Amino acid sequence: MAKMEFSAIVPVAGAGTRLRPHTHTYPKVLLTVGDKPIIGHILDGLSEAGIKKIYMVIGCFGEKIKNYVSEKYPKLEVHYITQDEPKGLGHAVWITRKHVKGPALVTLGDTIISADLRKFLGAGEDAIGIKEVADPRRFGVVETAKGFITNMVEKPKDPPSNLAIVGLYAFKDSGLLYKSLDRLVASGKTTKDEIQLTDALVLMLQGGHKFKPVTIEGWYDCGKPETLLETNRYILDKKKHVSRARDCTILEPVYISPSAKVSGSVIGPYASIGDGATVESSIISDSIINENAVIVNMNLSKSLVGPSAAIIGRREQINIGENSEIRFDKAACGL
Secondary structure, three states: OOOOOOEEEEEOOOOOHHHOOHHHOOOHHHOEEOOEEHHHHHHHHHHHOOOOEEEEEEOOOHHHHHHHHHHHOOOOEEEEEEOOOOOOHHHHHHOOOOOOOOOEEEEOOOEEEEOOHHHHHOOOOEEEEEEEOOOHHHOEEEEEEOOEEEEEEEOOOOOOOOEEEEEEEEEOOHHHHHHHHHHHHHHOOOEOOEOOHHHHHHHHHHOOOOEEEEEOOEEEEOOOHHHHHHHHHHHHHHHOOOOOOEOOEEOOOEEEOOOOEEEOOEEOOOEEEOOOOEEEOOEEEOEEEOOOOEEEOOEEEOOEEOOOOEEEOOOOOOEEOOOOEEEOOHHHHOO
């Protein structure tokens, strides 16, 4: 049997409301986790799986995403489709229907998957990645029997199981998926005011289509500040970077970009310092400092600092967005 050539669909148009204020002016997929933005980890995984065509669904910050991808991944064949309105994951996939032909992999733009994608794509049936979770109410949830999925429901108040959909889907024939999405869109049905991919898959199930559940242990959510920091810890533990900085104490695991300027500080454990960032006379642990941010005389832990933000002069836990600036008067604070 000839090897199937999969294309990848990567929806990255979501507003990222749970990551505000960062996402007021910046796409969440460009926030740093570990040693690079979220989308960089996703593209690395797709490249390693041998996927040659990538269709990225972008929204209002699409140009920033394009600029990053073209600079960092110039050899990838990436096509961009704009989702003008945030109408849900099902809608984001549906608008790619005129571009994607044949086998397709759908992977979400706010989730990092650590798994053998080649094995996932070779499951023999259309496959959906799942994982057992303690509270599945904010995910799509599946029920299974005899090795196949029997039912799916999106973000149920009373989940029928604790098997959450992790945002990874393989379709041997994307045409069947698009026919189901066509039916869903034509019906006007929405769940939580959005066109849901899960609802289209339920239509396929009702028509006798089979989906194989594939357990994905390496599923790392980047949708909320606390899960972004958890994922940062995982990536730093996994990659084991060796970081150095002038007049600094480094408590591994740590990532410091080669273009960052870090001096007179204690960095780590579990700190990521992005491209072009400046850190002086500070203590940074369990935190993410995004590109071009400036941190001076601070003690930060469990904090996210957005791109080009500046924090100067006081010890706090901080969560601020792009191009923000906070200054504290040392004399007034008794520092």
